[in-house]
Amino acid sequence: MILRLLAMLVMVLSGAAAAAAQQAAPPVDNCRTCHAQLDGKLGEPAQQFADDVHATRGFTCANCHGGDPREEDMEKSMSRTRGFRGAPKRSEIPQLCAKCHSDGAFMRAYNPSLRTDQLAQYQTSVHGKRLSSGDARVAVCSDCHGVHKIRPASSPISNVHPQQIPNTCGRCHADAGYMKPYKIRTDQLLSYQASVHFDKLKGGDLAAPTCVTCHGNHGATPPGVTSVERVCGTCHVFQEQLFDQSPHKDAWAKTKIPSCLTCHGNHAIKHTSDTMVGTGKESICMTCHVEGDNGGKAAGRIYTALTGLDASLGEALSVVDTAERKGMEVGEARVTLSAAREKLIKARVDLHTMDGARVEETTKAGEKLSKQANQDGVQALAEYTFRRKGLALSLLVIAFVVVCLWLLIRNLERPAAGEETERT
Numbered sequence: 001m002i003l004r005l006l007a008m009l010v011m012v013l014s015g016a017a018a019a020a021a022q023q024a025a026p027p028v029d030n031c032r033t034c035h036a037q038l039d040g041k042l043g044e045p046a047q048q049f050a051d052d053v054h055a056t057r058g059f060t061c062a063n064c065h066g067g068d069p070r071e072e073d074m075e076k077s078m079s080r081t082r083g084f085r086g087a088p089k090r091s092e093i094p095q096l097c098a099k100c101h102s103d104g105a106f107m108r109a110y111n112p113s114l115r116t117d118q119l120a121q122y123q124t125s126v127h128g129k130r131l132s133s134g135d136a137r138v139a140v141c142s143d144c145h146g147v148h149k150i151r152p153a154s155s156p157i158s159n160v161h162p163q164q165i166p167n168t169c170g171r172c173h174a175d176a177g178y179m180k181p182y183k184i185r186t187d188q189l190l191s192y193q194a195s196v197h198f199d200k201l202k203g204g205d206l207a208a209p210t211c212v213t214c215h216g217n218h219g220a221t222p223p224g225v226t227s228v229e230r231v232c233g234t235c236h237v238f239q240e241q242l243f244d245q246s247p248h249k250d251a252w253a254k255t256k257i258p259s260c261l262t263c264h265g266n267h268a269i270k271h272t273s274d275t276m277v278g279t280g281k282e283s284i285c286m287t288c289h290v291e292g293d294n295g296g297k298a299a300g301r302i303y304t305a306l307t308g309l310d311a312s313l314g315e316a317l318s319v320v321d322t323a324e325r326k327g328m329e330v331g332e333a334r335v336t337l338s339a340a341r342e343k344l345i346k347a348r349v350d351l352h353t354m355d356g357a358r359v360e361e362t363t364k365a366g367e368k369l370s371k372q373a374n375q376d377g378v379q380a381l382a383e384y385t386f387r388r389k390g391l392a393l394s395l396l397v398i399a400f401v402v403v404c405l406w407l408l409i410r411n412l413e414r415p416a417a418g419e420e421t422e423r424t
Contacts, residue, residue, distance in 0.1 A: 029069045030077060031061040048149040057110055064088070064096060091131060093140040094122055121219035137178075139220075144168055160217075163201060165210040166192055191267035199271075209235065228258040228266075242352035274310065277351060278303025301356035305363040309344050312370040313337070319377035326384045333376035340369035 035046035049055050054063070062069045067084035071077035078084045088096050098119035100106055107116055122128040127138040144159055151158035159168045170189035172178055179186050192198050192211075200208035214223060214231050223231045233240030243249060243259065252259040258266075263276070263284045275282040277299050279291045289295035320333045343366030350359050 027058055027060050027069070029060040029062075030072050031065070031067065031069045034074070035061075045148040048147075052148055052150050053152050054150065063100075090136045090140055093142055094119055094128070094131070097141045118218045121216075125216065125218065125220045126222070127220060137181075139172060143172070144217075162206045162208070162210055165212055166198070166201075169211040188267045191265075195265075195267060195269045196271045197269055228260055232260040238349055239352045242350060246352060246354045248354060272348070274303060274306045274348075277306070295354070298354050298356045302351050302354070302359045305356070305360045306344070306347055306351070309340075309347065309363040309366045309370065312367050312374075313340055313344060316340070316370045316374035316377065319374050319381065323377045323380035323384065326381070328380040328384050330377060330380055333373045333380070336369050336373040336376065340366045340373060342366075343369065 032046045032049060035043055037043070038046075045061075049061070060069045061067075062083075065084065065086060065088075066082070067079070068077045068082040071082070076082070078086075101114075102116050102119050104116045107114055122141075123132070127140070130138040131140065146159050151161075153160045155161060156163065158164060166189055173184075174186050174189040176186045188211075197209045201210065212220070213235075215221065229240060229243065248259065252262075264270075264272075273282075276284050279286060279296060279300050280303075283299065283303075285295060285299035289299065291297075291300070316333075316337060320330050320337060323333075324330045343362055347359050347362040347366065350362055353359075
């Protein structure tokens with residue numbers, strides 16, 4: 001009886017092991033095996049597919065191209081009766097990808113967090129609309145994601161990784177010959193690469209805006225004139241809210257000129273500076289205003305307030321740095337300086353209201369803090385000077401005492417006159 005139970009247990013375990021081995025074994029893909037032995041264009045897909053995100057999840061060539069990958073006979077495996085469709089036409093690619101990617105139940109087994117409305121979004125995009133009208137030159141899924149070497153978006157070498165997106169979009173949009181029929185500019189990539197956004201992205205900030213941040217990805221569409229402010233406001237929330245409180249809000253609404261773009265540009269957004277306001281040569285305000293009108297006066301007032309606080313901060317920082325280099329404790333002054341700098345940052349954001357009084361109120365609070373930090377630094381330097389003088393005086397006293405002691409000891413060691421005569 002015991003032997004029979006042991007035999008049954010061995011059979012059960014063997015069956016489970018065999019089932020596990022069968023489940024773990026990669027699917028048979030004779031298409032890939034055969035093509036991997038070929039050269040050139042026929043061999044590259046099989047070689048590239050090895051690290052494709054679909055291959056790592058157990059998909060085979062047949063999932064996209066059809067046919068029977070288990071069949072060793074080429075004619076049978078590529079038979080139309082077995083569903084073989086070969087390379088899809090460009091116009092068929094979105095629907096082909098959507099066969100899986102639009103199926104929520106299917107995708108949940110592989111990546112529950114991945115959205116399944118990409119096709120619906122694509123059909124609303126400028127690319128999707130042109131494709132449906134018969135223009136097969138526009139971007140489809142494979143143009144952005146790749147074909148046989150697709151990587152997850154989180155991979156640094158993925159075509160749709162944030163740091164790769166500008167070049168991915170630029171492959172078409174920076175090609176003057178390819179874009180010629182559409183009569184749109186092709187300097188967007190070069191302009192973006194000169195922007196503050198690209199500097200942040202290049203520095204490793206993956207949250208920095210890229211093409212898809214402003215234009216969308218699957219539903220890519222150029223922002224309309226009336227939507228530019230809202231697009232910028234998705235990141236620059238406070239600036240948008242303050243702009244809505246400014247006299248510029250109604251003025252731009254009447255002229256229907258893009259608001260944020262007028263001052264900052266779109267692709268080539270530069271680092272901002274206080275010289276952008278005011279009445280100087282670099283002032284953007286003066287492109288619409290003159291020095292004597294209300295806008296020019298407000299701009300001059302704001303510029304004076306901002307540069308005044310910035311200069312005050314620079315002076316205070318210099319004093320505090322000097323005190324710290326001399327070994328003085330300036331921790332409290334540093335905290336005060338930080339609070340003053342926050343006021344400057346806030347004032348630079350407040351300027352979007354174009355309210356000179358509001359900006360001045362913020363900068364005055366910052367100047368008060370800056371002066372306090374400066375005073376703390378001056379006091380630290382005064383204490384340093386006092387300590388130095390005290391140390392010098394102490395050293396002089398100590399030196400005087402040492403000399404006196406030395407003279408006293410020398411006098412004590414010298415023999416008295418009577419003792420000297422007696423020895424003689």
